[in-house]
Amino acid sequence: xxxxxxxxxxxxxxxxxxxxxxELLFKMPSNSVDLVxxxxxxxxxxKATYGGIHPDRYVEWFLPVSEQIQRVxxxxxxxxxxxxEKVVDGERHTYVLELIMAMRQQGWLWTExxxxxxRNSAPGKWPNRFRDAxxxxxxxxxxxxxxxxxxxxxxxxxxxxxxxxxxLSETDRRxxxxxxxxxxxxxxxxxxxxxxxxxxxxxxxATECSNTGHxxxxxxELPMWFVRLFTKPNDLVxxxxxxxxxxxxxxxxxxxxxxGIELKPEYHALAERNxxxxxxxxxxxxxxx
Amino acid sequence: xxxxxxxxxxxxxxxxxxxxxxELLFKMPSNSVDLVxxxxxxxxxxKATYGGIHPDRYVEWFLPVSEQIQRVxxxxxxxxxxxxEKVVDGERHTYVLELIMAMRQQGWLWTExxxxxxRNSAPGKWPNRFRDAxxxxxxxxxxxxxxxxxxxxxxxxxxxxxxxxxxLSETDRRxxxxxxxxxxxxxxxxxxxxxxxxxxxxxxxATECSNTGHxxxxxxELPMWFVRLFTKPNDLVxxxxxxxxxxxxxxxxxxxxxxGIELKPEYHALAERNxxxxxxxxxxxxxxx
DNA sequence: GTTCCGCATGAATCGATAG
DNA sequence: ACTATCGATTCATGCGGAA
Numbered sequence: 045x046x047x048x049x050x051x052x053x054x055x056x057x058x059x060x061x062x063x064x065x066x067e068l069l070f071k072m073p074s075n076s077v078d079l080v081x082x083x084x085x086x087x088x089x090x091k092a093t094y095g096g097i098h099p100d101r102y103v104e105w106f107l108p109v110s111e112q113i114q115r116v117x118x119x120x121x122x123x124x125x126x127x128x129e130k131v132v133d134g135e136r137h138t139y140v141l142e143l144i145m146a147m148r149q150q151g152w153l154w155t156e157x158x159x160x161x162x163r164n165s166a167p168g169k170w171p172n173r174f175r176d177a178x179x180x181x182x183x184x185x186x187x188x189x190x191x192x193x194x195x196x197x198x199x200x201x202x203x204x205x206x207x208x209x210x211x212l213s214e215t216d217r218r219x220x221x222x223x224x225x226x227x228x229x230x231x232x233x234x235x236x237x238x239x240x241x242x243x244x245x246x247x248x249x250a251t252e253c254s255n256t257g258h259x260x261x262x263x264x265e266l267p268m269w270f271v272r273l274f275t276k277p278n279d280l281v282x283x284x285x286x287x288x289x290x291x292x293x294x295x296x297x298x299x300x301x302x303x304g305i306e307l308k309p310e311y312h313a314l315a316e317r318n319x320x321x322x323x324x325x326x327x328x329x330x331x332x333x
Numbered sequence: 334x335x336x337x338x339x340x341x342x343x344x345x346x347x348x349x350x351x352x353x354x355x356e357l358l359f360k361m362p363s364n365s366v367d368l369v370x371x372x373x374x375x376x377x378x379x380k381a382t383y384g385g386i387h388p389d390r391y392v393e394w395f396l397p398v399s400e401q402i403q404r405v406x407x408x409x410x411x412x413x414x415x416x417x418e419k420v421v422d423g424e425r426h427t428y429v430l431e432l433i434m435a436m437r438q439q440g441w442l443w444t445e446x447x448x449x450x451x452r453n454s455a456p457g458k459w460p461n462r463f464r465d466a467x468x469x470x471x472x473x474x475x476x477x478x479x480x481x482x483x484x485x486x487x488x489x490x491x492x493x494x495x496x497x498x499x500x501l502s503e504t505d506r507r508x509x510x511x512x513x514x515x516x517x518x519x520x521x522x523x524x525x526x527x528x529x530x531x532x533x534x535x536x537x538x539a540t541e542c543s544n545t546g547h548x549x550x551x552x553x554e555l556p557m558w559f560v561r562l563f564t565k566p567n568d569l570v571x572x573x574x575x576x577x578x579x580x581x582x583x584x585x586x587x588x589x590x591x592x593g594i595e596l597k598p599e600y601h602a603l604a605e606r607n608x609x610x611x612x613x614x615x616x617x618x619x620x621x622x
Numbered sequence: 623g624t625t626c627c628g629c630a631t632g633a634a635t636c637g638a639t640a641g
Numbered sequence: 642a643c644t645a646t647c648g649a650t651t652c653a654t655g656c657g658g659a660a
Contacts, residue, residue: 134477135442141430153424159448159467161535169531172481177533178448188423192461201652241652242458244466246450375633420635455634456651464651465634542631542654550633 049073053280053303060292060304060319062312065284068305069112077116077303078191078279081267081291083126084109087139099132102139103146109284110147110184116282120191122274123152126160126262128179134172140180147184155190156183156245160266163250181247181270196272198240261287267294275300289315293322338362342569342592349581349593349608351601354573357594358401366405366592367480367568370556370580372415373398376428388421391428392435398573399436399473405571409480411563412441415449415551417468423461429469436473444479445472448535449555453542470536470559485561487529547577547600556583564589578604582611 050056053076061068084106088096097105113123129140144154158181165177252263267290271281277299283291286304288311295302296319304319306312339345342365350357373395377385386394402412418429433443447470454466536558541550556579560570566588572580575593577600584591585608593608595601 135444136446138434138437138443141433144430145427148427154427155424156462157425159450159535161448161450165533172477172479173445173534174483174531175533177535188461190461194458194463242463244454244464245462246448246466372633377633417633419633423636451653453632453653453655455632456653457634457636458650459635460637462635468633539654540632542656 052076056303057280057301058296058303060286060289060306060312060315062306062309064307065305066109066112069109069116069284072112072116074115075118076280077282078118078121078300079271079274080113080117080121080123080282080284081126081270081294082124082283082285083262083287084285086128087130087137099130099137099139103143106143107146107150110152111150113282113284114150114152114186117186119187120189121186122155122190122192122270123184124158124270124274125182125184126179126266127182128176131173144182151186152184153186153188154182155185157181158183159246160262161246161248163248165251181266190274191276192274193272193276194242197243197269199243201239201241261290264290264294264297267291268298271295271298271300286315287311289318292319296322297325299324341365345592346569346590347585347592349575349578349595349601349604351595351598353596354594355398355401358398358405358573361401361405363404364407365569366571367407367410367589368560368563369402369406369410369412369571369573370415370559370583371413371572371574372551372576373574375417376419376426388419388426388428392432395432396435396439399441400439402571402573403439403441403475406475408476409478410475411444411479411481411559412473413447413559413563414471414473415468415555416471417465420462433471440475441473442475442477443471444474445534446470447472449551450535450537451540452537453539470555479563480565481563482561482565483531486532486558488532490528490530547603550577550579553579553583553586556580557587560584560587560589575604576600578607581608585611586614588613 049071050073053072056072085097087099087102110123117123127140127143129137131137148154160179160181162177162179165175168175247266247269249263249265252261267281267283271291271294275281275298278301280301280303281291281295282303282305284305286292286306289304289306292302292304292315304315306315338360339362342361345361374386376388376391399412406412416429416432418426420426437443449468449470451466451468454464457464536555538552538554541552556570556572560580560583564570564587567590569590569592570580570584571592571594573594575581575595578593578595581591581593581604593604595604
C-alpha cells in the first residue's frame with residue numbers, strides 16, 4: 045500500500061481542520077502525536093438526531109478511528125477517551141464496555157479509567173434513576189511505558205491553608221508567600237512539595253455553565269488536566285472531534301501545539317473563534333511544573 | 334429436578350449463616366428477597382492467598398452465584414454489586430466488564446452504575462498511575478419495573494447545609510460536608526423541614542479506617558444508602574458475602590429483615606458480634622422516608 | 623463541652639530480587 | 642522465562658489524649 049501520509053504535521057499544527065476526521069487522520073504521519081483527548085459524538089438511538097450513531101453500531105463506527113489514532117500516536121503517547129453510555133430501554137447500554145474490549149483486541153492497553161464527577165450536572169427526575177453525574181475518561185496507551193508528568197497536576201493537601209498554615213507566624217507566612225510569588229529558590233519547591241499531594245483518579249469539575257454554543261462541551265479544565273499530566277510544553281495534542289475547540293484551547297493556553305478536527309462547519313467556525321480568543325497562560329515553572 | 338428449597342426464609346431471617354453461599358442459596362425459596370447488596374471477594378492473581386480468585390477465572394466463578402441471586406430475588410427487587418477490577422500487568426483487567434455482559438446473557442438488566450468515591454483511598458505512588466479512589470456499585474434488576482424509594486435518600490441542599498455548619502471548625506466543616514453530600518451528617522435531625530434535593534449517582538463516602546477486624550469492609554453508610562433506596566421497613570435484605578456483617582448491620586439499623594452468609598468462621602463470628610451490637614435507629618419519617 | 627494535635631491504618635502498585 | 646515475595650512510596654480519616 046502506498047504511503048499517502050504527510051512527512052510532518054507542521055502544516056496542520058495550531059489549526060482547526062474542517063473535515064471528516066477519519067479521512068484526515070489517514071494523511072497524518074505515524075508516531076507524531078503526544079496526546080489525544082477527545083469526546084466523540086455520543087450514541088443516539090433516535091435516527092433523526094444530528095450525528096447520532098446508533099448504540100448497536102457504535103463500536104464498528106469507532107474502531108477505524110481508534111486504529112488511526114493508534115498509528116499517529118507516539119509509542120510513549122496517551123489517548124484519553126471521554127465517553128458515557130446512554131440509557132436505552134431502561135438499561136445502560138454496553139457499547140462502551142464492548143468498545144474497551146475491542147480496542148484491546150486492536151492492540152491498545154487499557155491503562156486506567158478516570159471518573160469525571162460533574163458537580164453541577166443537569167437536573168432531572170425519573171421514577172427509576174437519579175441524575176447521571178459522572179462520565180468515563182478512559183486512558184489507553186500503546187506501550188506500558190508512557191510519558192506522565194505527575195507533578196504538573198498536584199493539588200493542595202487537604203489541610204493546606206487551613207490547619208497547617210495557621211500555625212505559622214504572620215512573619216513566616218508573609219515570607220513564604222513572597223517566595224512563592226517570585227517563584228525562585230529550592231526552599232520554595234520543598235515547601236510546596238510538603239503542602240501538595242498527588243491527586244487520585246476522580247476529577248471533580250463543574251460542567252461548563254456558559255453557552256459555548258456546543259451541546260457536548262466539557263469544561264476546559266478537563267482537557268487541561270490531561271494535557272498537563274501527559275505532555276510537556278511544545279508537545280503535540282490532537283482532538284479528532286474537537287467540537288467547540290475546548291481541547292485546542294487547553295493546549296494553546298498551556299503552550300502546547302495542537303491539531304483540532306471538526307466535521308460540521310458551524311462548530312469548526314466556533315472552534316476557530318474560541319481558539320483565537322484563548323491566551324497563553326504564563327508558565328509558573330518551579331511551582332507547579 | 335426435585336425442588337429442595339425451603340418453603341419460607343423465616344428460619345434464616347435476622348441471622349448470619351455460616352457456610353458456602355452457593356450451597357445455601359440453593360436452599361432458599363424463589364422470589365423471596367427484596368434487595369441483595371454484596372461485595373464479593375475481589376479477584377487476586379496471588380494463588381496462595383485466601384479466597385483469591387484469579388482474574389481470568391472470575392466470571393465463571395461468579396455466574397452460578399448470580400444465577401441463584403436472580404432466582405431468590407423478587408421480580409421487583411434489586412441487586413447491588415460492589416466491585417472494582419484490579420490492575421494486572423499494568424492494565425485494568427476486563428473481568429468486571431465481561432461479568433456485566435455475562436450477567437445480561439443470564440437475563441439480568443444492567444440498570445445503572447453508581448460510583449462510590451472513596452475520599453480516603455490507600456496512599457501510594459507509582460510512575461504511571463494515581464491512587465485508585467473509586468469503586469463500582471452495579472445495579473442489576475430482573476424487570477424494568479422495580480421498587481425504588483427516592484425520597485428516602487434525599488439530601489439537604491448545599492446552601493443551607495453550608496450555613497448550618499458555619500460554626501464548626503474548618504476541618505470539621507470539610508469533613509461534615511463530605512458526609513452531607515451523601516446524606517449522613519452528624520446533626521441530620523435538625524434538618525427537618527429544610528429544603529431537600531435528590532442525590533445523583535455518585536456517592537462520597539470514606540472507607541472505614543478503624544479496626545473493623547475485616548480488611549475489606551465498606552462503610553455502613555454504603556449499604557444503608559441502598560437499603561433505604563430500594564426497600565421499605567420489614568423488607569428482606571440478603572448479603573451472600575457478608576464479611577464483617579456491614580450489610581446486615583445496615584438492614585437491622587433501618588428495621589429491615591436480613592440474611593447474611595459468610596464462609597469463614599472467624600468473619601462469621603465477627604459479623605454476629607457486630608450485628609448484635611447494632612441498634613435499630615428510630616425512624617425519622619418525613620425526613621428520609 | 624470544644625478544639626486541636628499526633629498517630630496508626632488501610633480491597634494498592636511497581637520494580638527488584640530470589641527461586 | 643515465569644512466578645512468588647518484599648520494600649518503598651504515600652495521604653485522608655478517625656480516634657484518643659491534651660489543652
